[in-house]
Amino acid sequence: MISISDIESAYKTLKPVVHKTPLLSSRTFNHLNGNEVYFKAENFQRIGAFKFRGAYNKLSSLTEAERKRGVIAHSSGNHAQGVALASKLFGIKAVIVMPHDSVKSKVEATKGYGAEVIFCGTTTDDRERTTDDLIDKFGYTLIHPYNDEKLIAGQGTVALEIFQDTKDLDYLFVPIGGGGLISGCALAAKNLFPNAKVIGVETEGANDCFQSFRAKKIIKLQSVNTIADGMRTLSVGMLNFEIIQKYVDNIITIKDDDIYPMMKFFLERMKILVEPTGAVAPAAVMKNALDIRGKKVCAIISGGNVDPDFLKNIL
Amino acid sequence: MISISDIESAYKTLKPVVHKTPLLSSRTFNHLNGNEVYFKAENFQRIGAFKFRGAYNKLSSLTEAERKRGVIAHSSGNHAQGVALASKLFGIKAVIVMPHDSVKSKVEATKGYGAEVIFCGTTTDDRERTTDDLIDKFGYTLIHPYNDEKLIAGQGTVALEIFQDTKDLDYLFVPIGGGGLISGCALAAKNLFPNAKVIGVETEGANDCFQSFRAKKIIKLQSVNTIADGMRTLSVGMLNFEIIQKYVDNIITIKDDDIYPMMKFFLERMKILVEPTGAVAPAAVMKNALDIRGKKVCAIISGGNVDPDFLKNIL
Numbered sequence: 204m205i206s207i208s209d210i211e212s213a214y215k216t217l218k219p220v221v222h223k224t225p226l227l228s229s230r231t232f233n234h235l236n237g238n239e240v241y242f243k244a245e246n247f248q249r250i251g252a253f254k255f256r257g258a259y260n261k262l263s264s265l266t267e268a269e270r271k272r273g274v275i276a277h278s279s280g281n282h283a284q285g286v287a288l289a290s291k292l293f294g295i296k297a298v299i300v301m302p303h304d305s306v307k308s309k310v311e312a313t314k315g316y317g318a319e320v321i322f323c324g325t326t327t328d329d330r331e332r333t334t335d336d337l338i339d340k341f342g343y344t345l346i347h348p349y350n351d352e353k354l355i356a357g358q359g360t361v362a363l364e365i366f367q368d369t370k371d372l373d374y375l376f377v378p379i380g381g382g383g384l385i386s387g388c389a390l391a392a393k394n395l396f397p398n399a400k401v402i403g404v405e406t407e408g409a410n411d412c413f414q415s416f417r418a419k420k421i422i423k424l425q426s427v428n429t430i431a432d433g434m435r436t437l438s439v440g441m442l443n444f445e446i447i448q449k450y451v452d453n454i455i456t457i458k459d460d461d462i463y464p465m466m467k468f469f470l471e472r473m474k475i476l477v478e479p480t481g482a483v484a485p486a487a488v489m490k491n492a493l494d495i496r497g498k499k500v501c502a503i504i505s506g507g508n509v510d511p512d513f514l515k516n517i518l
Numbered sequence: 519m520i521s522i523s524d525i526e527s528a529y530k531t532l533k534p535v536v537h538k539t540p541l542l543s544s545r546t547f548n549h550l551n552g553n554e555v556y557f558k559a560e561n562f563q564r565i566g567a568f569k570f571r572g573a574y575n576k577l578s579s580l581t582e583a584e585r586k587r588g589v590i591a592h593s594s595g596n597h598a599q600g601v602a603l604a605s606k607l608f609g610i611k612a613v614i615v616m617p618h619d620s621v622k623s624k625v626e627a628t629k630g631y632g633a634e635v636i637f638c639g640t641t642t643d644d645r646e647r648t649t650d651d652l653i654d655k656f657g658y659t660l661i662h663p664y665n666d667e668k669l670i671a672g673q674g675t676v677a678l679e680i681f682q683d684t685k686d687l688d689y690l691f692v693p694i695g696g697g698g699l700i701s702g703c704a705l706a707a708k709n710l711f712p713n714a715k716v717i718g719v720e721t722e723g724a725n726d727c728f729q730s731f732r733a734k735k736i737i738k739l740q741s742v743n744t745i746a747d748g749m750r751t752l753s754v755g756m757l758n759f760e761i762i763q764k765y766v767d768n769i770i771t772i773k774d775d776d777i778y779p780m781m782k783f784f785l786e787r788m789k790i791l792v793e794p795t796g797a798v799a800p801a802a803v804m805k806n807a808l809d810i811r812g813k814k815v816c817a818i819i820s821g822g823n824v825d826p827d828f829l830k831n832i833l
Contacts, residue, residue, distance in 0.1 A: 225540065230564075246789045247788075247789060249545075251787075251789060308786075470791055471791075471826065472566075473562075474561045474562060474566060474790055474791040474792075474822035475789055475790055475791065476785055476786075476789040476790065476791065477789075507789035511786065511833045512833075514833055515830050515833045518826045518827075518829055518830045518833075
């Protein structure tokens with residue numbers, strides 16, 4: 204298992220290239236909520252999400268030979284863009300395998316960072332087969348979206364930056380997809396804010412980690428159903444789950460319907476654009492899922508990449 | 519005419535109550551634009567626009583007797599909310615005269631800050647008559663939206679904050695409605711950044727100050743036609759124009775159609791919500807209206823209060 208020093212070391216690597224994202228707050232939100240709440244705005248991160256951190260840290264650790272052969276990732280979302288941008292900065296060839304029905308704007312963004320996009324079918328099997336074939340053929344290194352120590356250490360720098368701006372948190376709310384962000388941040392937080400409770404948040408339609416945490420073993424869902432596209436993983440990774448079991452205090456779920464009012468509040472009152480997955484942890488605070496009052500709370504906004512059509516529907 | 523010390527004094531008054539808004543930048547924007555560009559994000563100011571600054575500074579200068587009688591303003595936009603919130607913080611009664619066809623969300627926001635809203639007809643005459651009647655009857659103090667020295671000094675604190683974050687600007691782009699923001703900021707900028715050129719920006723459909731600047735006298739339009747609702751004043755104020763003539767280097771215009779791509783870039787790439795008027799100065803930079811390269815440029819985002827329906831249409 205990685206330690207806080209891996210995260211500190213990742214931060215040394217990342218500091219020159221990441222945005223130090225702000226901790227935002229809203230008087231109105233605090234007044235309505237009854238807590239002192241801060242939002243870590245990773246929607247302002249490069250590529251619009253925290254995923255750039257882990258990808259860049261991972262790529263920084265590759266050997267010269269691996270860099271020459273190039274890297275591959277399968278993702279229809281922010282991981283694709285994170286790997287694409289990090290590869291561009293290192294001058295490494297990146298191949299991204301995406302389902303052929305991916306949102307056009309995400310495909311364009313990934314290509315815009317210079318990655319080669321290879322389309323595949325829409326099932327997990329299609330994606331993995333296409334990726335494996337390309338690895339066999341060209342020797343690319345797979346950049347896993349969450350089950351990787353270098354990646355976890357990179358995502359953990361989010362909590363390191365929170366600590367630079369505020370020292371005494373009572374609660375840290377983190378969204379859970381594959382578990383990369385929460386494993387890195389829980390490990391960092393428990394070292395930096397020993398009194399803070401780390402709370403993972405999922406949507407009910409993708410509650411694999413909620414179930415796994417209670418069962419004390421990884422449970423893999425057959426299918427997921429949620430508007431939070433960053434949470435549509437069937438299970439968390441093994442490396443992630445080890446850390447989650449050790450450092451996370453509780454995992455809770457919210458409904459998809461809790462996401463919309465939070466996204467609207469961010470947009471209309473705080474003037475920031477947050478994607479559905481990015482609003483999940485804040486939404487758990489907004490609905491006061493834990494019934495807390497007078498506490499100092501931080502919720503991580505994981506990203507801000509919203510499809511314009513989706514946004515139109517919310518408005 | 520006010521001096522830099524009036525603005526510094528306003529900042530002492532405002533510092534405990536305003537948000538110090540960030541200077542934002544985008545690698546992608548800079549790359550496309552060829553300049554080093556910063557956006558002063560007053561869309562993150564309290565009430566969602568710079569207007570709170572001037573209103574609060576003005577109210578801080580009222581006598582005890584004036585405070586007891588209360589204040590009045592006529593506005594369908596951000597000035598209404600600025601006066602409403604400032605009044606609430608001082609415990610002063612505020613009456614806002616609004617056309618009966620005002621956007622519902624702005625009426626609700628104004629009421630939400632505790633102001634009394636009085637509806638009137640839609641013409642300037644209706645608005646002024648209703649306001650004058652109420653002043654005659656109740657002795658309220660009129661808080662003018664731009665033609666007021668205390669107000670101008672308050673708005674000038676925007677430039678003071680820019681100077682706290684960056685010292686050596688080549689250009690400062692400022693939107694012009696009634697002239698409150700640009701007069702305060704031009705005066706401050708010419709003292710703080712003596713080498714910076716201050717450029718005022720209007721839309722073609724509300725180009726009164728553009729015309730006045732060239733004619734060297736205030737020209738009043740018969741009507742305006744622009745989506746930038748904060749620019750729908752028929753002329754700038756006398757106090758504003760004196761300062762503009764002395765300290766502004768040039769005034770340029772853009773088309774309404776230049777506003778949309780800038781708003782979209784802010785939302786989709788920078789994840790922030792900017793209202794049409796707030797995007798006017800940045801849009802002049804985006805289209806490189808002055809054909810500059812390699813310069814350090816700041817454009818002020820005046821506000822972020824967008825009607826959800828309008829936003830839907832843009833998307």
